[in-house]
Amino acid sequence: MRGAIDRPQLESALRHAQERKELRVHYQPRVDLHNGQIVAAEALLRWQHDGALVQPNDFIPLAEETGLIQRMGTWVLGEVCRQQRDWLDRGVPNVTIGVNVSQRQLRARAADEELPALCRRLLDAVDLDARWIELELTESLLMETPERTIAQLQELNDAGIKLAIDDFGTGYSSLAYLTQLPLSYLKIDRSFVNHVCTEPNSAAVARAIIGLAHSLRLTVIAEGVETAAQLGFLRKVDCDEMQGFYFSRPLPADQFEAMLVAGESIAVSAGPSTETLLLVDDEVSILRSLTRLLRRDGYNILTTTDPREGLEMLSINDVQVIISDQRMPLMAGSEFLHRVREIHPDTVRMMLTGYADLESVKDAINRGAIWRYLTKPWEGDELRRLVREGFREYVLRRGNHGNAISTTPA
Ligand code: C2E
Ligand code: MG
Ligand code: MG
Numbered sequence: 001m002r003g004a005i006d007r008p009q010l011e012s013a014l015r016h017a018q019e020r021k022e023l024r025v026h027y028q029p030r031v032d033l034h035n036g037q038i039v040a041a042e043a044l045l046r047w048q049h050d051g052a053l054v055q056p057n058d059f060i061p062l063a064e065e066t067g068l069i070q071r072m073g074t075w076v077l078g079e080v081c082r083q084q085r086d087w088l089d090r091g092v093p094n095v096t097i098g099v100n101v102s103q104r105q106l107r108a109r110a111a112d113e114e115l116p117a118l119c120r121r122l123l124d125a126v127d128l129d130a131r132w133i134e135l136e137l138t139e140s141l142l143m144e145t146p147e148r149t150i151a152q153l154q155e156l157n158d159a160g161i162k163l164a165i166d167d168f169g170t171g172y173s174s175l176a177y178l179t180q181l182p183l184s185y186l187k188i189d190r191s192f193v194n195h196v197c198t199e200p201n202s203a204a205v206a207r208a209i210i211g212l213a214h215s216l217r218l219t220v221i222a223e224g225v226e227t228a229a230q231l232g233f234l235r236k237v238d239c240d241e242m243q244g245f246y247f248s249r250p251l252p253a254d255q256f257e258a259m260l261v262a263g264e265s266i267a268v269s270a271g272p273s274t275e276t277l278l279l280v281d282d283e284v285s286i287l288r289s290l291t292r293l294l295r296r297d298g299y300n301i302l303t304t305t306d307p308r309e310g311l312e313m314l315s316i317n318d319v320q321v322i323i324s325d326q327r328m329p330l331m332a333g334s335e336f337l338h339r340v341r342e343i344h345p346d347t348v349r350m351m352l353t354g355y356a357d358l359e360s361v362k363d364a365i366n367r368g369a370i371w372r373y374l375t376k377p378w379e380g381d382e383l384r385r386l387v388r389e390g391f392r393e394y395v396l397r398r399g400n401h402g403n404a405i406s407t408t409p410a
Contacts, residue, residue, distance in 0.1 A: 007062070013049060014059055014068055018075055022048045025079050026250035027097065029259060030221060030243045033235050036266040038259065040096045042136070042243060043080050044250045045072065064102055070112075073105045078122050080133060083253055085126035093260045098134040098164060098185075103141050106149050116155040130160035134185070137163060139171030142181060150181065157182035164221070169209060178216055186213040190224025193244070197229040197315045198308060200342030207237050214238070229312035231266070233343070236315070275391050276300040276318055280310045280336065281325035281352070286376075290323070293380055294387060307336035314344055321390040323374070326353040326360055334364040341369045346397055348390040352376060 017023055023045065030040040047054040063069040080097050087094050105115055113121070115135075123130055135156065142165065153163060164185035165178075169192055178186075188209050195202035206222070213220045222234050225244030234242055247266060248259065277299045281287050287303040294301060302317060304310045307330055313319070322340060326333035337349045351373040353361055364370045371393065372386055 010059070010062060011066060014047075014063060014066075017047055017049065018071060023072065023075060023079075024048055024053075024252065025076060025083070026252055027256035028243055028250035029095075029248050029256065029264075030098075030241050031247050031266055032241055033231075033239055034268070036268040037263075038095060038265065039241060040098060040134070041256060042098045042250070043076060043100070045076055045100075046250075060102075064104060067104060069102045070104050073102055074118060074122075076100075077119065077133075078125075081122045081126050081128050084132045085128050087257065087260075088128075088132075092257055093263070094132065095260065096132055096134055096162075098136050100136045100166065101141070103144070106137075106141065106152060115152055116159060119156065119161060120159060131162075134162045134164055136166040136187070138166045139168060142177050143172060143174060153181055167223075169205065175212075178212075178218075183218060185221055186218045187221045187223050187243075188239075190244075193222050193224050193230055193234070194226075196233045197227075197343070198311050198339070200339050203233065203237075203343040206234070206239075210237055210239055227312070229315040231315075232317075233315035235268075236344075274300045276302065276320060277387065278310060278313060278317075278319045278322045279303045279324075280307055280322070280328070280333070281305065282328040282330070283325070286325070290383075294384065297384060297388065299387075307331040307333075310336060311339060311343070314340060314347070319344075319347060320394040321348045321350070321387060323350045323352055323387070326351055326357045332360065334360045334367075334369060337364060337369040338367055341367075346394065348394045348397075350374060350386065350390060352378070 024047070026044045026046050027041040028044060029038045030042065031037065032039045045056055045060070047059055060069065063072055077099055080099055084094065084097060101115070119130070119133070123133070157163060162184040163182060164187055165183055166187050167189045168186050170189045186209070188206060192202050192205050192209070196206050197203070210220050219240045221241040221243060222239050223243055225231055225234065225242045225246045227246055231242060231246055251259070275298070277294065279287055279290050279301065280303075281290070282305045284305060287305070291301050291303060302313055302319065304313060307324070307328060310324070322337070324333040324336050333351050333353070337351060340347055340349055349370045351361060351364055351370045352375075353373060354376050361370075361373050365373070371390065374383060374386065
């Protein structure tokens with residue numbers, strides 16, 4: 001929020017926001033990772049105040065505290081229903097819209113209209129089918145769920161309104177809730193998505209969440225996807241949908257509509273899978289001579305001097321065999337290959353070292369990070385034979401466990 005506006009002022013401004021018609025709904029598209037198409041969107045509240053667009057984090061907490069969120073939430077739901085009706089009437093290619101629901105909206109007091117009745121009334125008011133809206137509930141909201149809330153969620157689900165669990169992984173998850181509530185979607189929190197390409201632990205958490213969700217028949221949505229590398233990783237680990245700045249920021253209704261009309265999508269390359277080799281060495285001359293040597297065997301060869309970039313390349317490309325130098329200033333080869341092992345366990349990894357590095361080779365072997373090591377200077381034919389074997393090893397591994405998630409062979 002700009003300037004030093006104090007709390008009472010903000011509160012009073014917020015109280016009048018609705019009648020002054022200062023509230024807006026922006027829409028952020030959700031993309032299906034299997035076909036690249038927009039399949040849904042999330043409605044995100046904005047407050048046009050004093051010439052600035054105020055973001056939810058700057059006013060939602062206050063709205064929650066003061067109870068204003070209840071009225072605002074009702075307005076958002078009504079506005080989304082109205083907008084959906086308008087899009088349908090004008091023949092705009094329509095998608096489902098997810099609406100965020102706050103604690104307060106589920107904890108209506110006895111005198112208030114409960115959420116299922118409210119949804120029903122707002123849908124009926126514009127004669128809209130329930131399948132055009134979804135509700136997003138946070139983990140913490142579900143955790144505090146008394147029996148009455150579970151009944152409400154059941155009622156919503158029975159009415160045809162799908163439910164999503166939002167920001168998954170950030171609250172205290174009681175996995176029991178996942179089995180008891182009528183959920184359709186699980187949204188992986190941005191904090192995990194952020195580091196999936198570079199941090200083995202984030203990658204492991206994302207993989208595990210996707211596996212868990214799929215075994216519970218939930219559709220998984222990754223939030224906050226900002227790079228092609230993150231997108232590539234998510235696709236590899238079979239995430240279903242994504243939402244994030246990489247594809248689009250939240251947009252005003254007219255701009256989102258233009259996107260739907262234009263049929264914007266993400267290219268999904270199901271290109272021919274060729275044998276791809278990644279070479280990582282901080283010395284460009286070594287990359288060059290390795291490339292010259294191995295090119296004649298018909299591999300698709302990727303090179304980089306920076307292991308971090310290497311990690312990104314692995315998310316974007318289908319790489320089967322990796323050769324990495326050990327001594328690199330930005331990240332040691334053993335550390336790089338260890339991370340690769342965690343994030344892309346099926347890859348076949350080799351290390352190229354000088355004799356002086358035997359300690360780190362031993363360490364890498366013992367951690368299962370490498371399959372073979374080679375010494376500098378190398379013997380051309382031997383190196384070519386090893387790389388060939390590496391690709392064969394990859395095929396064997398895939399044959400043994402297909403797309404298994406948890407096996408991590410060296
Ligand atoms: P959320 O429901 O988890 O919504 C996703 C947030 O992540 C949005 O922030 C969105 O703009 C942001 N985001 C999406 N992609 C990216 C990305 O690639 N990078 C980054 N850095 N951020 C990304 P926003 O719009 O500021 O909303 C914040 C939170 O405010 C929402 O989190 C939601 O909890 C709450 N909120 C928004 N609208 C409403 C509403 O109508 N009702 C209620 N109760 N809460 C709302
Ligand atoms: Mg949300
Ligand atoms: Mg979220």
